[in-house]
Structure formats: C-alpha cells, structure tokens
Amino acid sequence: MARNRPTVADLRALKGKRQLSKLRVTSLEEAEAAERAGIDLLSVTYALMLDPRFRDAAPTCFAVPGDEYGMMGATSDEILRTAVKLKAASADAVYCSASDRTIRRLADEHIPVCGHVGLIPTHSTWTGGFKAVGKTAETAELVWRQVKALEQAGAFAAEIEVVPAEVASAISRRSSLVLISMGAGAGCDAQYLFAEDVLGLNRGHYPRHAKVYRNLAAEHDRIQQERIAAFKEYAGDIASGAYPAANHVIGVDAGEMRKFEDFLSGQA
Known part of the structure; x- marks a missing residue:
C-alpha cells in the first residue's frame, strides 16, 4: 500500500503508539533501499540531501540532514542559512547539536529541529568521553534537563544516545519530544542505527547497541x-x-x- 511522507505533526501523533525506524544513510543506493524497506526516518549527509535525485530515491522517508556544518564550528547565522537551504531541498527537519539559543532561532523560523541528549559525540568531553550518560541519579537528571531545555527551545525531537533504558523510558513518558533511541532502549519513540552497521560495512568498533544484519564487508x-x-x-x-x-x-x-x-x- 502506498504511503505518504510523514509530517512533524504525524510523528508527534505517533508518540507512544508505535516504534519508528531510523537509519543513517550516505548514498542514493542506501536511501532507495531504506525507502523500499519501509524505513520511517533517515539521517542523511548534506550532500545527499542537496542531491536532486534524493527524493526520487526516497520520496516518503522523513529526512533529517546531519550536523556536518555544526561540527565545523559554524556560527548561528551560518547554521540558519544552511538549514534554510536544506529545507528548500526538501529536508523535513534538521539535526542540530548546537546551543539552545541556536535551536530556538531555527524554531523561530519554523524549521523543525531534532536535538541530541545523553552521549553527544561532539560534546562528549563534558560527560567523560564516549561512554553512557545517566547511570547515576545526577547524570540522569542532566539528561532530563537537556530534554527540557530542548522542549523550551522549540525542538520537536531529540536523539537520546547511550542512556540506560529505564532512564530513557522514564524521560520519554514525561516529554513531548519524539525521542529517538541510539542505544537507549525500546521505551523511546524510534530506534536509530547506522546503515554501515546494519549492513556489516563498519570495519572498526561496533557500538553495543548496533545489530549487524548482513556482512557486506566480505562481499x-x-x-x-x-x-x-x-x-x-x-x-x-x-x-x-x-x-x-x-x-x-x-x-x-x-x-x-x-x-x-x-x-x-x-x-x-
């Protein structure tokens, strides 16, 4: 049966009703495969989002371009300009791990924003490096405060990464955000993996939450x-x-x- 591309309102309405699927894809072939497989949400590179062939490959996937620009030290003005270009290229939202002030600015321009809480790779030095966040009451409160700050800044969703499942579930029940789990259990609203992990293309370390479904590296x-x-x-x-x-x-x-x-x- 044909499906329509979901809107932000659709995703919010699905909160607590069913788990959504999300993949990080980096090529048109992966995007097309995700579309044909019925994946709900895609994290994509800027280059892929700006490729005019992308929507032919994935017409009904909710696309969220990633944070390459932000990781290069972009200012709020630059992030806003980039977000406008991405939205014009049919992005459904933008991922942003910058400050709440920057997220608020994007939201003020009616650009849907997906933030990030828990283990935020670009900010991991503040939480002790690449390890779980929320294993103590104090750090669980930190994740809660991150979620509330994103709500107040106007984000509609957030990736919640490597947070104990019980903590993530308790937060998700009390938050209006669409919470996208990366190793944070099934009590959130979506599950998120990288295509390279799902396909067995990652030749380095696989995170604990990854699940490999094929061995394309051997192929x-x-x-x-x-x-x-x-x-x-x-x-x-x-x-x-x-x-x-x-x-x-x-x-x-x-x-x-x-x-x-x-x-x-x-x-x-």
Whole structure:
C-alpha cells in the first residue's frame, strides 16, 4: 500500500503508539533501499540531501540532514542559512547539536529541529568521553534537563544516545519530544542505527547497541579481489599482445589504406 511522507505533526501523533525506524544513510543506493524497506526516518549527509535525485530515491522517508556544518564550528547565522537551504531541498527537519539559543532561532523560523541528549559525540568531553550518560541519579537528571531545555527551545525531537533504558523510558513518558533511541532502549519513540552497521560495512568498533544484519564487508572484499584480478588480466593481455585483438579495432579498406600511405610518402 502506498504511503505518504510523514509530517512533524504525524510523528508527534505517533508518540507512544508505535516504534519508528531510523537509519543513517550516505548514498542514493542506501536511501532507495531504506525507502523500499519501509524505513520511517533517515539521517542523511548534506550532500545527499542537496542531491536532486534524493527524493526520487526516497520520496516518503522523513529526512533529517546531519550536523556536518555544526561540527565545523559554524556560527548561528551560518547554521540558519544552511538549514534554510536544506529545507528548500526538501529536508523535513534538521539535526542540530548546537546551543539552545541556536535551536530556538531555527524554531523561530519554523524549521523543525531534532536535538541530541545523553552521549553527544561532539560534546562528549563534558560527560567523560564516549561512554553512557545517566547511570547515576545526577547524570540522569542532566539528561532530563537537556530534554527540557530542548522542549523550551522549540525542538520537536531529540536523539537520546547511550542512556540506560529505564532512564530513557522514564524521560520519554514525561516529554513531548519524539525521542529517538541510539542505544537507549525500546521505551523511546524510534530506534536509530547506522546503515554501515546494519549492513556489516563498519570495519572498526561496533557500538553495543548496533545489530549487524548482513556482512557486506566480505562481499566488498570479494568484489575488490575481482577488480584486482581483472586489472591484472588486462595488463597481462597488453603485455602479451592479446589486447587489442582484431575485434577491438576498426579496419580500413586495403585500397584506401594504400592511397593514404602514398599520400604520407609524399609528405616532408
């Protein structure tokens, strides 16, 4: 059955009714696969969001461009200008881990904002690095305050990353935000994984909350070996004279060729 792309109002209305699915995708192929698989939400790169082919690949996925600009130290003005461009390119919302003041500015311009609480990778030095946040009452209160600040700033959603499931669930029940879990349990409103983890393409560390469904890294390795073998055969054929063969070149009538050679012989 055909589906329509959800709106912010639709996502809010679904809070507490069913779990939404979210993926981080970085290519048109991944976006198309997510669309055909029925994934609800996509986190995408700026380049992918600005690609005019993106909506052909994923017409009904709710798309939230990521925070590349913010991670480069952009000012509020720059973030706003970028958000306007992304929205014009059919972004449904923008992800922003900048200050509450910046988020409020985006919301004032009617740009839907998804914030971030718990383990925020770009701000992780303040919470002790890449580890769970909320395992003590004090740090759980910090996550709660982060959520309330985003509500007051006008965000409609937030990623909640590596927070104990019980803490995340208790917060989600008391918040109007659409809370998107990254390792924060099923008591939130959506589950979020990176496509590279789902597909088994991540050759480094897999986070605890990741689940691998395929081993495409092995398939990529196999294809790479096939590339190398083909290139070696090609180079070998050149060295042996097997390439190019007669069927790879264009012939010329013998009489015409003699005329051309006669012409060349008369040239200085």
